[in-house]
Amino acid sequence: MQTPTLYQSASSPNSRRVRIFLAEKGIDIPLVAVDLGKGEQHTEAYRAINSRRVVPTLVLEDGTSIGEVPAIWRYLEETHPAVPLLGTTPKEQALIAMWERRVEQEGFASVMEAVRNQVPGLKERAIAGAHDYAQIPAMVDRGKLRLLNFYADLDARLQESAFVAGHAFSVADITALVTIDFAAKALGLPFSDTQLAIKRWYAEVSLRPGTGA
Amino acid sequence: MQTPTLYQSASSPNSRRVRIFLAEKGIDIPLVAVDLGKGEQHTEAYRAINSRRVVPTLVLEDGTSIGEVPAIWRYLEETHPAVPLLGTTPKEQALIAMWERRVEQEGFASVMEAVRNQVPGLKERAIAGAHDYAQIPAMVDRGKLRLLNFYADLDARLQESAFVAGHAFSVADITALVTIDFAAKALGLPFSDTQLAIKRWYAEVSLRPGTGA
Numbered sequence: 085m086q087t088p089t090l091y092q093s094a095s096s097p098n099s100r101r102v103r104i105f106l107a108e109k110g111i112d113i114p115l116v117a118v119d120l121g122k123g124e125q126h127t128e129a130y131r132a133i134n135s136r137r138v139v140p141t142l143v144l145e146d147g148t149s150i151g152e153v154p155a156i157w158r159y160l161e162e163t164h165p166a167v168p169l170l171g172t173t174p175k176e177q178a179l180i181a182m183w184e185r186r187v188e189q190e191g192f193a194s195v196m197e198a199v200r201n202q203v204p205g206l207k208e209r210a211i212a213g214a215h216d217y218a219q220i221p222a223m224v225d226r227g228k229l230r231l232l233n234f235y236a237d238l239d240a241r242l243q244e245s246a247f248v249a250g251h252a253f254s255v256a257d258i259t260a261l262v263t264i265d266f267a268a269k270a271l272g273l274p275f276s277d278t279q280l281a282i283k284r285w286y287a288e289v290s291l292r293p294g295t296g297a
Numbered sequence: 298m299q300t301p302t303l304y305q306s307a308s309s310p311n312s313r314r315v316r317i318f319l320a321e322k323g324i325d326i327p328l329v330a331v332d333l334g335k336g337e338q339h340t341e342a343y344r345a346i347n348s349r350r351v352v353p354t355l356v357l358e359d360g361t362s363i364g365e366v367p368a369i370w371r372y373l374e375e376t377h378p379a380v381p382l383l384g385t386t387p388k389e390q391a392l393i394a395m396w397e398r399r400v401e402q403e404g405f406a407s408v409m410e411a412v413r414n415q416v417p418g419l420k421e422r423a424i425a426g427a428h429d430y431a432q433i434p435a436m437v438d439r440g441k442l443r444l445l446n447f448y449a450d451l452d453a454r455l456q457e458s459a460f461v462a463g464h465a466f467s468v469a470d471i472t473a474l475v476t477i478d479f480a481a482k483a484l485g486l487p488f489s490d491t492q493l494a495i496k497r498w499y500a501e502v503s504l505r506p507g508t509g510a
Contacts, residue, residue: 151395152399158387158391158394159390163387174372174376175372178369178372179361179363181365186349186365213402214446217443
């Protein structure tokens with residue numbers, strides 16, 4: 085089995101999605117820190133690894149770069165099938181892919197949208213990637229509103245399901261947890277104390293050994 | 298093998314991403330048309346199938362609904378592995394997932410962003426899903442700019458690769474083709490005649506029997 089290397093940053097929520105995945109599966113690979121504060125992601129050296137200038141990137145032993153969290157997860161799940169986090173049967177795999185994507189698009193992306201259109205240091209970097217885009221101030225409030233709607237939908241979902249995608253912990257829970265923690269930290273917008281189903285689920289998943297990663 | 302049913306619409310680009318996938322694999326399943334013009338996606342009956350009120354949805358024989366294109370693809374690939382479109386080795390799977398996602402986020406999403414924030418009939422529906430969001434006019438021009446950057450990046454990629462994700466046709470090509478055709482139709486923004494690598498690739502993929510779906 086080859087051992088790839090993960091380029092990542094401690095403060096990056098997308099990096100945390102992969103770190104938790106590794107920890108839950110018990111996979112131990114070398115991590116290389118990319119200093120986002122110093123703009124290391126914009127250097128020629130890092131662009132050669134990931135032209136979109138984002139973390140995380142998984143670099144395989146043959147030098148192939150895998151960017152994008154779901155792509156990295158797929159590689160790791162295929163090479164380390166034990167403790168499945170993407171599901172096993174076709175139906176489980178599809179349901180986990182569906183729920184993880186909804187959480188990402190409605191929760192995670194909403195927080196990112198609010199943060200990136202608001203932070204002074206990202207005035208011309210409202211979208212991560214190879215190109216610069218100016219902030220659109222109206223997206224800050226919309227992002228926050230979308231996050232509140234996401235919390236309401238997540239609470240409803242967790243009233244009927246132990247975990248986000250069903251009876252087992254999966255990547256859908258990882259993205260939901262990272263979203264919630266980052267929303268509280270970066271936007272000061274935690275879920276509400278009255279959202280009891282999220283509260284029950286959050287207490288459970290945040291106590292898992294792997295989710296501290 | 299169970300036969301699921303696909304709820305979809307002829308005019309929906311997301312539906313087309315699944316129709317092409319089915320055609321390329323030679324899978325024949327029942328299609329049910331959802332009339333978006335008449336607002337059939339907002340009816341109680343359809344919301345019971347997909348709470349996000351979007352097409353496509355794959356309904357399994359046991360009644361389970363699978364929404365979201367990548368989740369539907371995953372189910373179909375696992376149940377019909379012949380003619381792999383999501384890759385076979387871990388590395389191929391990861392590279393296809395990465396490239397497809399980049400095309401979706403930078404190309405497909407840009408077109409959708411421009412269209413949904415511009416069309417008069419979607420004034421309060423700028424984002425597909427369970428909640429209504431007002432249009433943000435500044436996102437129209439930004440979406441078009443993002444599309445042009447996507448074309449430039451795609452042309453560069455296709456100068457070095459036969460298909461978007463490598464040497465074989467995959468879902469990354471499906472999303473790129475649907476993006477290009479929808480951008481030309483809905484925004485009047487085709488790729489440029491000088492983008493010869495896209496031109497070469499487009500001629501090849503648009504002649505495949507499956508991509509007419």
